[in-house]
């Protein structure tokens with residue numbers, strides 16, 4: 001299986017060797033039971049009474065929720081594996097939040113079939129782009145609880161996007177807006193050399209991978 | 210364009226402190242990097258088992274394909290003890306890079322705000338690349354480095370930093386140690402705090418171009434304190450090692 005050369009004297013710890021787990025750890029990733037943090041800047045603190053979340057797009061109505069309204073939407077609890085481009089993978093992470101299917105069901109998306117991409121934005125202006133097909137049909141959530149507890153600010157609280165089948169930079173922290181777009185518009189990391197799509201199992205870390 | 214895995218030979222190793230070692234590679238097809246970027250290293254065992262880790266580049270862009278990293282030995286780590294204890298001059302390793310286009314600083318970049326570099330432990334590595342790069346270029350603004358380590362013996366590049374500071378009146382270096390009370394010590398002996406920033410930075414401006422690097426807890430603490438001090442979050446770039 002290897003391309004590449006043998007590193008003299010390297011045996012490796014193989015903590016990933018449990019057979020059931022092995023298939024779940026993408027190439028180049030290692031399993032951790034910690035929860036490291038990746039962000040480009042300081043952690044913003046967003047107070048719940050000023051929190052809002054908005055969805056908009058050309059030709060569809062704009063919808064906005066405050067925190068109370070957001071918590072009143074149907075909530076899902078689920079367990080998924082997550083993969084950060086900085087090489088760690090965390091298995092069986094437990095979350096609670098609102099499926100994007102629920103959010104989009106409030107919009108008449110059928111009336112705007114040309115909107116095939118989304119831009120997810122955070123409160124600081126950070127963005128990530130995703131194809132619409134990757135955030136519907138049970139593939140994406142806006143989460144606000146991790147491991148049964150309120151999601152902390154360093155991990156994106158009050159609420160973050162979670163798209164577990166792509167590298168975690170797509171799962172925008174401190175989410176406050178989703179814009180549906182006709183064209184794919186590279187976001188923050190996608191504009192500085194990271195892969196436009198970011199499938200961990202294809203090891204799409206950097207542009208050209 | 211794809212970032213290819215390349216085979217690079219270790220041409221020199223430098224034991225920087227008890228826990229850290231620099232590896233200098235000759236990377237034949239190196240594409241010039243910016244100070245602050247990193248490389249990925251991939252190790253392969255005899256049976257094909259592979260692991261990858263990221264390491265910041267400590268050499269300045271001006272050194273070209275002589276690319277240096279500095280690795281801190283993490284007890285029980287899978288990769289770092291291999292790099293610090295086993296790899297020697299002449300070893301060949303696989304790497305690719307340069308990677309990362311955000312946590313970077315270019316000497317000729319405008320606007321020329323003063324640089325404020327804040328390092329915790331091995332977080333000094335990408336900031337050292339910036340300081341080495343700055344030293345090799347004409348510059349028109351000041352720079353402050355605040356570097357926190359556990360003890361004086363853990364300070365990486367100590368002599369070089371003192372040299373740079375001595376010859377360059379526009380660079381101010383402040384060492385901080387958190388677990389030692391050394392005698393005859395000019396630096397601080399506590400964790401970074403707001404008062405420290407006030408004393409070091411003064412009241413002239415809060416308009417810095419800030420780079421913070423270190424462990425997550427260090428970066429979080431430093432970024433929060435700087436905002437309290439008055440630095441705008443847009444001017445703060447962070448890199449967390451884990």
Ligand SMILES: Cc1cc2nc3c(=O)[nH]c(=O)nc-3n(C[C@H](O)[C@H](O)[C@H](O)COP(=O)(O)OP(=O)(O)OC[C@H]3O[C@@H](n4cnc5c(N)ncnc54)[C@H](O)[C@@H]3O)c2cc1C
Nearest residue numbers: 086262263264265279280281283286287288289334450451
């Ligand atoms: C962008 C980037 C740049 C980096 N640059 C550098 C660099 O310049 N120099 C450098 O030494 N490292 C750097 N790192 C960290 C490096 O990639 C590895 O995580 C580190 O060397 C540990 O790997 P390991 O295989 O030895 O430990 P692992 O086997 O991965 O971990 C062993 C144990 O140590 C813990 N651990 C992992 N990393 C750290 C850490 N950094 N500090 C303390 N405990 C840890 C783990 O949680 C685990 O419990 C960088 C990381 C990133 C993401």
